[in-house]
Amino acid sequence: MSSVELMQEGKRQMQICNACRYCEGYCAVWHAIEYRREFTDKDMTYLANLCHDCRECVFACPFTTPHEFGVNPPKLFAELRQDSYKKYAIASPLGKLNFWATTVIALVVFFIIALVLNGSTNVFSKHLGTGGFYAVLSEGLLTILFSIFGLWMAFGWVFGAFRYWRDLKSEQTQPVMARDVVKAIKDAFALRYLGKETPDSEVPMQRRVLHHFVFYGFLLDFASTTLGAFYSHVLHIQAPYPVMSPVVILGILGGIGILIGTSGFIYVKTRDDRSATDEGAVKSGRAFSISLLLVAATGFLLLALRDTAAMGTILVIHLSTVASLFLTAPYTKFTHFVYRLMALVRYAQEERTHGVSAAPKPVAHSSHQFRKIVDMDSANQ
Ligand code: SF4
Ligand code: SF4
Known part of the structure; x- marks a missing residue:
């Protein structure tokens, strides 16, 4: 898949996730998508680097393959991350x-x-x-x-960070504060x-x-x-x-x-x-x-x-x-x-700006319980 097609595919999947929102307790990505109605290329690179690749969302998802929606956030984000490392690295x-x-x-x-x-x-x-x-x-x-x-x-790292941050910052309306950076460092460690x-x-x-x-x-x-x-x-x-x-x-x-x-x-x-x-x-x-x-x-x-x-x-x-x-x-x-780290700083800034002070809460069912329920539903149909 070319980079352009990958971005289109990412935006399609994020629209589905934003309508579903089942995964909102799993990680910061799910709060970050709720702050948006539309997704730009820069948003997609931001979300990709916010993902820790735990895979819990796809294990819980009833809309992943073989469902026709074919939703698979960890795979999508892994591909986008690889692209972002190449895009922002020093030549x-x-x-x-x-x-x-x-x-x-x-x-x-x-x-x-x-x-x-x-x-x-x-x-x-x-x-x-x-x-x-x-x-x-x-x-x-x-x-x-x-x-x-x-x-x-x-x-090399500072160069990549500077270019990535320039893109992240271009869509921010509020300035980053020292406490956002401190929170991001704590979350990263x-x-x-x-x-x-x-x-x-x-x-x-x-x-x-x-x-x-x-x-x-x-x-x-x-x-x-x-x-x-x-x-x-x-x-x-x-x-x-x-x-x-x-x-x-x-x-x-x-x-x-x-x-x-x-x-x-x-x-x-x-x-x-x-x-x-x-x-x-x-x-x-x-x-x-x-x-x-x-x-x-x-x-x-x-x-x-x-x-x-x-x-x-x-x-x-x-x-x-x-x-x-x-x-x-x-x-x-x-x-x-x-x-x-850059993505976590941006997330800390967004969380403060949007007034979501509480950490994402685990959802009622574990992913494995949810998967069982979906499987049982399918078997009963
Ligand atoms: S990954 Fe699946 S279950 Fe989770 S929000 Fe997206 S569509 Fe819903
Ligand atoms: S795979 Fe990524 S997006 Fe999905 S729950 Fe884990 S960290 Fe969040």
Whole structure:
């Protein structure tokens, strides 16, 4: 389906949902559609990024396929989200490369640099004690390279956020206030709309727990890297650090969180109901999980083998996965938090403006009860 056809299809489905409104207790999307009579392209991109993909609405829906209305909001929103990531991302050749291609390129480049600057004896020998890593790739070079990669990632996200927000803002009549931003950040950190409104349902709760593992695992690893930079550049204590140092402890805890979360996601997504999602979104989510898993797994391998002659090789592999994650971040599933956060800010502003202060309430029936009722009705006809 082309982007234009997808938008038309989305607007058709939203008109049906707005007339039905059965799902209004499930998540913020259903309040947001009630604030509208007509849907623009920008509205559709907003709703798509407000959806947390819990799938509860389609499991409850009597108007999904084989019904002639063919309503399927999670699939529709998944396709629209993929389109929005492409539409707002910064244009660069990196957008055409995936994680694997970038990792291989980074691997070759890092190996060449290490061999040319430090020689094979240094790269393939054992280095004990502080400063061991820098015998393979110098501290100054790593600082410059990873600062550039980090700045690129942040710039890509800010660029996408700015363009997306410009579109969201163009249809707003009221200004955004600081409290809208605070509420959106709180909702994003708590994953408010993923599973909390439907606590009887297993699938969203599973995804919620796994998402927390990945997200907080990533934050712990980020804290570990930041603390490592402080040790290195302010305290002048070079890596590798003792296992019981705060840098390594934070890194281990974060790595465990990422390993549990990403492998859990890869497993549960093999059992997903594919009719409720988009194949492109599944592939993109799986590729992102694998990339994070590889970063964490190679980090643990480096920790385990850092006192052996394999350290140089593992270090180069680990750094290549991290570099690739950073360089492709504006184009992968990694970018989803930027658009989700923007959509949540817009929703907080709309909720305040329209005077809906209460959180969406769970509907009387769980989706599974509702599905049973619909099935029984059909059987009795
Ligand atoms: S039950 Fe179906 S048509 Fe009704 S609001 Fe939910 S998804 Fe839309
Ligand atoms: S899939 Fe879940 S989060 Fe998305 S619109 Fe449906 S109920 Fe809301």
